[in-house]
Amino acid sequence: MTSRLTGLARPSGIVIDGQFGINLLTDEQRDFFEEANVYLDGIAEDEPVQIYFTKEFTTIPKRNRQPIAAKRWRNVHDIKPYRDICKFDMFRYSLDSEPVSSEDIIVTARHRRVTGGRVDKRYSAVIDSVDFIYEVVGGRIFVSVNFAKLSKRLEKDKVKKNMNVVIDIDYVEK
Numbered sequence: 001m002t003s004r005l006t007g008l009a010r011p012s013g014i015v016i017d018g019q020f021g022i023n024l025l026t027d028e029q030r031d032f033f034e035e036a037n038v039y040l041d042g043i044a045e046d047e048p049v050q051i052y053f054t055k056e057f058t059t060i061p062k063r064n065r066q067p068i069a070a071k072r073w074r075n076v077h078d079i080k081p082y083r084d085i086c087k088f089d090m091f092r093y094s095l096d097s098e099p100v101s102s103e104d105i106i107v108t109a110r111h112r113r114v115t116g117g118r119v120d121k122r123y124s125a126v127i128d129s130v131d132f133i134y135e136v137v138g139g140r141i142f143v144s145v146n147f148a149k150l151s152k153r154l155e156k157d158k159v160k161k162n163m164n165v166v167i168d169i170d171y172v173e174k
Contacts, residue, residue, distance in 0.1 A: 004040040005051065011110075012123045013058025018050025032056070038064045059126040062106050063170050071100075076143070076169040082111070082154050083161040088147040090133070095141040097173045102134040104172035107145055111165045114158040127153055130167070143169050 001017060009015040014033075016022065022030055034055040037048035045068045053060060063073050076093050085091075099105055107130040113123040131146035145167065154165065 001043055004043055008060060008064060009058055013054045015058060016052045018052060022052050036060055039066065039068045041068065057123055072173040074171055074173045078167045079164050080167065082159045082163050082165055085147050085165060086151045090144045091147045092142045092144045093169055095143060095171065098141055099171040100174050105134060105143060106170045107132045107143065108168050109150055109165050111154065111159050111163055119160065119163065125157055
């Protein structure tokens with residue numbers, strides 16, 4: 001359980017098991033947390049478990065907010081410097097297997113937060129709904145991520161050209 005919750009907290013948040021006893025924390029400490037029900041691989045796939053997470057620093061992935069026992073999730077993970085993302089309008093990723101549907105595909109991007117022109121290595125920002133196109137070309141399955149829109153969003157977030165951006169494509173396998 002601890003390992004799964006640590007995975008949800010990455011890269012900079014805190015996630016606590018709901019049975020921990022949040023009342024053991026001071027009122028001031030409890031104000032940092034929000035309650036949620038999540039599904040965890042191998043632990044809570046059909047029925048959710050209650051957790052508390054730091055609302056400012058933790059983004060609970062969509063895949064953990066719905067039952068996962070009946071669905072087999074797959075992931076394509078990539079890390080690219082922001083300057084490379086700026087070079088493309090679209091970038092095509094190959095999927096190892098066929099998704100149930102395009103509605104079962106989630107593309108997210110994550111980068112270090114920039115505050116006052118400085119990179120804050122303690123915190124990350126998550127872009128939850130990255131635009132993409134689902135394609136089948138010559139029998140192969142692809143997700144083409146809209147890097148043009150993503151680079152505009154990264155520019156708005158004041159991401160520096162040499163900073164890495166983590167791109168995750170999660171999908172439910174057929």
